[in-house]
Amino acid sequence: MSPVFRHCPCFRSETDDIQVLEYSHCSxxxxxxxxxxxxxxxxELFLDANQIKDLPRPLFHCHGLRKLVLSDNEIQSIPPAIASLINLETLDISKNGILEIPDNIKGCKCLHVIEASVNPLGKLPEGLTQLISLEELYLNDTFLEYLPANFGRLSKIRILELRENHLKILPKSMVRLTELTRLDIGQNDFTDAPEVVGSLTKLVEFWCDSNNISSLPPCLGGLTNLGYLDASRNQLEEIAPELGCCVNLCDITLSTNRLKELPNTFGNLKNVTILRLDENCLSALPESIGNLSQLEELIVSYNDLESLPTSIGLLRNLHTLIADENLIEELPPEVGSCVRLSILSLRDNRLTYVPDELGHLASLKVLSLSGNMLQFLPFSVAKLPKLQALWLSENQTKPLVPLQSDIDPDTGQRILTCFLLPQVPLEEPRDHGGEREGIDIDKEARQQIKFASDITVEQPGKLVRAPTPYPKELKAHAKHARNYALKLKEGSREGSDEPVVANEFEHLI
Known part of the structure; x- marks a missing residue:
């Protein structure tokens, strides 16, 4: 395949000044x-996505190279001659089999970006710490166990990605990385959040997910520019109240941890738009959560919540509330004040009724109430103008079921009912306070579809309304019965005595 020439001033002759060559995906x-x-x-030279194994020495005679892309090849070593590329600004050697970066890479003084992810490096050369112009460094999945002690020399670095390695600590010299805006140490072996992170005051994104961190320390409170925090899939049991000082946080993910409570200072995070707290051990949310005036998405599924705070009605920008798999017995009427709420999911809780105020949610499109103990729905639900899906059972065939108005014999109030009400929940074990593996098994069990006819009704005489299963076998039997009945009818016209038998099948026709 011919190379792609770009940025060429003209096409006058073969001696034109070619500045860019692209050989990507050329085999x-x-x-x-x-x-x-x-x-x-x-x-600029693009050689990515080929099967190149060796880099010839003449390549490093191209002293004017500013960008060299070698990703997704079969390269195993970088020649020391790379030091001759004194004008190189961007080097991409990711997705190769490179075992070592030569120490004399320090000769590439102009390097701003190094992408070396997905290589079996194991360690970094000291020479790399002398690249003082470096601004972006990507070292994801490179088998690193530690960073050079002088890593802090890279004082201009803005983006540092170290995901999926074997790091346990960060060097103290990193306190000098005062320009760092993104730090990703996810999927490593940290048991504590590194203290040096608290000194990175310009940090905007901090990823520390999928480690073994047990707490978020007070030092994180100094990250006043932090906008995104992902500490999911750790062993978090405690969050320092000082985290409430990170007033610019807008996206927080704390899923799959062991949190039993949140500090009341969470209410100070008034710029948060997304808060994910699913798969924890929370028994309650702080009342101060109502101060999160910009909150748009709240996910608290798979916890031990027995109720939602009344202050939730103050979340006027909330459009998604997912609180599945909890112990919620009562929904506060104040939820009717969440005027922008579009998705409300309360699947598998212990609700016996939902308040009339639900009818005030003019923006509501999806309402999931399956797996509860509802006797009926308030009549106000019929007034929801944008409702597109109402889930009352895991095995519904349609997102909306026809509702009929009725009168509650106990209160005399007008209500809504259907063949799925009153609900008869499936009894299954809960183990939200145990190990994560137990929760995953519990979650898998809940996702299995069961028919209401399989449920044992303890109260004699109680009618369970449920759709009749109609698998292929029953269809085949029905077709056979229909044909047999027709034959019997034809026989009756000829004077046979079999019409009486035919009547037994007429209900199947």
Missing amino acids: LNDVPNEVFAYERTLE
Whole structure:
């Protein structure tokens, strides 16, 4: 395949000054020789997604190269001659089999970006810490167990990604990385949140998910510019109240931990728009959560919540509330004040009724109430103008079921009912306070579809309304019965005595 020439001033002759060559996805085994014909003018070279194994020495005679992309090849080593690329600004060697970065990479003084993810490096050379112009460094999945002690020399670095390694600590010299805005240490072996992080005052994104961190320390309270925090899939049992000082936080993910409570200072995070707290051990949410005036999405599924705070009615920007798999017995009427609420999911709780104020949710599109103990629905639900899906059972065939008005014999109030009401919940074990594995098994069991006819009714004489299962076998039997009945009817016209038998099948026709 021919190379793609870009940024060429004209097409006058073969001696034109070619600045960019692109050989991406060309099934190359070697660097094409024609590259070296433009060593004087070449500034950008794309060789990604090929099968190149070796880098020839003439490649490093292209002293004007500013961008070199070698990702997704079969390269195992970087020649020391790379130091001759003194104008190189971007180097992408990701997705190769490189075992070592040469120490004399320090000669590439102009490097701003290094992408070396997905290589079996194991360690970094000291020379890399001398690249003082470096602004972005990507080292995800590189088998790192530690960083050089002098890593703090990279004082201009803004983005540092270290995901999916074997790191347990960060060097103290990293306190000098005062320009850092994104730090990703997810999927490592940290048992504590590194203290040096608290000194990175310009940090905007902090990813520490999928470690073994037990608490978020007070030092994080100094990250006043922090906007995104992901500490999911850890062993978190405690969050320091000082986290409430991170007033610019807008996206918080604390899913799959062991949190039993949140600090009341969470109410100070008034810029939060997304808060994910699912798969924890929370028994209550702080009343101060009503102060999160910008909150749009709240996910608290798979906890031990017995109720929702009344202050939830103050969340006027909330459009998604998912509180599945809890112990909620009562929904506060104040939820009717969440005027922008579009999705409300309360599946598998212990609700016996929902308040009339639900009818005030003019923006509500999806309402999931399956797996509760509802006797009926308030008549106000019929007034929801935008409702598109009402889930009352896991095995519904349609998102909306026809509702009929009725009168509650106990209160005389007008109500709504259907063949799925009153609900008869399936009794299954809950183990939200145990290990995460127990929760996953419990979750899987809940996702299995069961028919209401399989439920044992303890109260004799109680009618359970449920749709009749109609599998293929029953269809086949019905068709056979229909044909047999027709034959019997035809026989009756000829004077046979079989019409009486035919009547027994007429209900199947």
